[in-house]
Amino acid sequence: MKLLSKSLAFAFAASVVSLSALAQNWPDKTVTVVVPWPPGGPSDIAARPWAKHMTETLGKPFVIDNRAGGGGNIGTAAVTRSAADGYTLLITSSAPIVINPSVYKGMTFDPLKDLAPISNLLRVPLVLVANPSVPAKNLKELMAYIHSKKGQFSFGSSGNGTPQHLTGELFNSVEKLDMAHIPYKGSAPAISDLLGGHIPIMFDSTIAIMPHIKSGKVKPIAITSAKRSPLLPDVPTFAELGIPQLESYAWYGLFAPAKTPKAVIDKINAETVKFIKSPEFAKVRAETGSEMLADTPENFTKFVHAESAKWSKVAKDSGATVD
Structure with a gap:
């Protein structure tokens, strides 16, 4: 038994030295x-x-x-x-x-x-953005507008199973909005259709959507970070607006x-x-x-x-x- 213990101790020590x-x-x-x-x-x-x-x-x-x-x-x-x-x-x-x-x-x-x-x-946080034609200046007005459509409203995303998609689904579920999901093959085609008015809203990362916010081609509604982003200091977080479940990155x-x-x-x-x-x-x-x-x-x-x-x-x- 002593010999076995010594052998095991030696093997363990050798493995530690080898990994080191x-x-x-x-x-x-x-x-x-x-x-x-x-x-x-x-x-x-x-x-x-x-x-x-x-x-x-x-x-x-x-x-x-x-x-x-x-x-x-x-x-x-x-x-x-x-x-x-x-x-x-x-x-x-x-x-x-x-x-x-x-x-x-x-x-x-x-x-x-x-x-x-x-x-x-x-x-990076996600930003909920809308085409300028959507008649809502803030999240409260947007949700009221979506509810008024009674299921005839959609949101786009960069694809099935992306954080953008599931953040939209979480928003849908928490606020009982009854929105249909339209998936795209990446952010670029989704943003293109948003700019063209073919989809009214979408969630996207600050990486992808910031140029279009800066140009005024889309309007930011709310951001999913725990605190406001230095990139968008005037855009409120979902937590500020009473929906803390929408913290997402x-x-x-x-x-x-x-x-x-x-x-x-x-x-x-x-x-x-x-x-x-x-x-x-x-x-x-x-x-x-x-x-x-x-x-x-x-x-x-x-x-x-x-x-x-x-x-x-x-x-x-x-x-x-x-x-």
Whole structure:
């Protein structure tokens, strides 16, 4: 028994030393960073400057690999199947992590079990905007107008299962508005139809909708952040207007395959926190309306689980589905 105990203790010590050495030497080769969306999208706004920072700081290439398709599921699934060694990472919007499991049938992975959260990078609020022809100056007037339509009113979104879609469904449910959902293949075509008056309202991120608010082509009604955005200081939050349930964000986070050694996760997180606090990224945060998000993997994990519980309930209550 003593011999067995000594053998187990030696094996444990050897594994600790091995993992420590792995973290100390990481990275010693190219790191692939999968972004499960087309190039140029919002996830790239966080991913590309982060990859540049990591390359310059750690001395090895961090290469962005855009693998679009399946609402973010294709690229995300590829990461879950990768070796858990820190050389394949994921930067994605929230959809494949906390929404898709509730709206897609036959998911091939469980993001809460198959991925290790490292850090949130950007978290931007959504803005409820209306075409100027909608006869409402504020949220109270808009809701009264929607109720007057008795089910003959619609809202657009950037696609089924997106935060924009489910935030609209949450608004629909909380206020019993009876709106029909019109999904588009991305923000650009949805905004185009909003500008053209083909849809009356939509929720979209500050990243996508700010240019059209500034130009006066759409009118902002309310914002989903906990407090007013510096980008839109005159636009009230839903909480101010009596609907605190409508706190919602489009967020973009960094993940690794599950079972990636904690020492490696912590090393990536520490360098990422430096990036988030850098003057270069402060400009990106200011332009997108994101708050400071430097945090630990443990706190980001709690946030991801809370978001998953929230949006799974919204999907269930609204009957939202992609299939």
